[in-house]
Amino acid sequence: MDLIIPTISQGLLWSVMSIGVYLTFRVLDIADLTVEGSFPLGGAVAAALLTAGYNPITAILIACVAGMLSGVVTGFLHTKLKIPALLAGILSMIALYSVNLRIMGKANLSLLQLDTIFTIFPIPLDNQMMVLLVGFVIVLVVGIINYWFFGTEIGAAIRATGFNQHMIRANGVNTNTTIILGLLMSNGLVAVSGALVAQSNGFADVGMGVGTIVIGLASVIIGEVLFGTKSFRNCLISVVLGSIVYRIVIAIVLQIGMPPNDLKLFTAVLVTLALSMPLFKAKLNDKRRRMAR
Template structure:
């Protein structure tokens, strides 16, 4: 049981990087970006192909980050310059990335067995593969969260937040909202692709279909984190995102342990997200009931 929990935590820490990326578009920019499902697979494809060709796993991971940023830029360009709705722009990029990822890998999946990854140095120190993944993912999340917290406190980061909060007011203040939207999408998909690269190296293979449902997983982690751990300020939000991703993975691990078929996981995730997103509605229904009960007690 302990091993299952450790595996869930290590995987949750990796997926926390994607969760932060999804948060940037979903909460800060108020955009449902479907590019995520293509950029996570793109990150895995770039990292796996580069490592297979003898490149350093660290450089391969960095290239995956750049690939995801390029995908985000394409979506931003389609949305801001060609005036394609954000949802449709993300879908178009996601569809195109499926073919691009096949071209990158040359086939549907690519194995990384017996190849060096970013986790190999930690494993050489005597750590188990699970502990190596957990430590590297924890350090990565810590660094990324620190950079994101610093960046969104700068003038440029505040401009992105203002664009998502009220684009008309942001334009009145002289902010180029199109550039801010594109920059937000670039950062978001860069993080998503980085997550894909780390996942591919942890599971020792990359698959062109590994991104299916990733946007729902990211949203589930965001909602769970916000509902359970709160969102009082931006730092608290970042911590909640990480804890939400870990909590989601622990829930999935426990559900599988209880005997749920793996084929039902996506349905379970979709229902979880739907319930979490509907909580404000349920609370609005319960509020008059609570008032009537209190009035009756008085």
């Protein structure tokens, strides 16, 4: 239990980021690297506000707004200046490194001895159980809001933009607006996750976003392979469960004795295998059909 509860707790906190990655990678069909900068942006803004004496909930909301602004910048570069989406994300990510340093004033900002979202509620639970409870509530709220929003007319327009821009544009929808809105929502969620993870870890670091996009993709792909994609609701649940499974796998390999320095390599291999799973499943099904004949 000492291993399972913290692992699931971290999986829930990181799943908010994974949902943000899902919105760009699957819904908008854009590989957005802004998340590598907006994740530490959320942590930096929340940490700076907490050290200034702000309420943790206020700090998280402002961090969300900061993440949304970073998404708008990427969307502007892509839609208005016609910079390819991948390059626009890279430019925003690079710029946010300096922005995060400016916000925190240094590379690392400690949150020890400060009130966080996990300590302000008078509930008699230990720290890890409190992280688990708060993480579950936030993921539930995020999931419900996204499920409702993408069932609305504008949400359906964003989904249609990722599916076929030419078709939705022919129906009179401004795809530039829907792309910017999708990037805004995605990076807002990523920043919220960064703020939560920073408060859980007890510090914000300018380098905490390194590899974020790979972790998000791993959660999305693992969730889709293991839990399916029958509906949008199923996809959201799969992303959350995929994030938890990813954290469990990481915890297991660390318990086995893998050096922490090799985690990035392991993550890259894991994502490669997950991305290859649909191909392997298709070949296996094809082989079974031929054998059945």
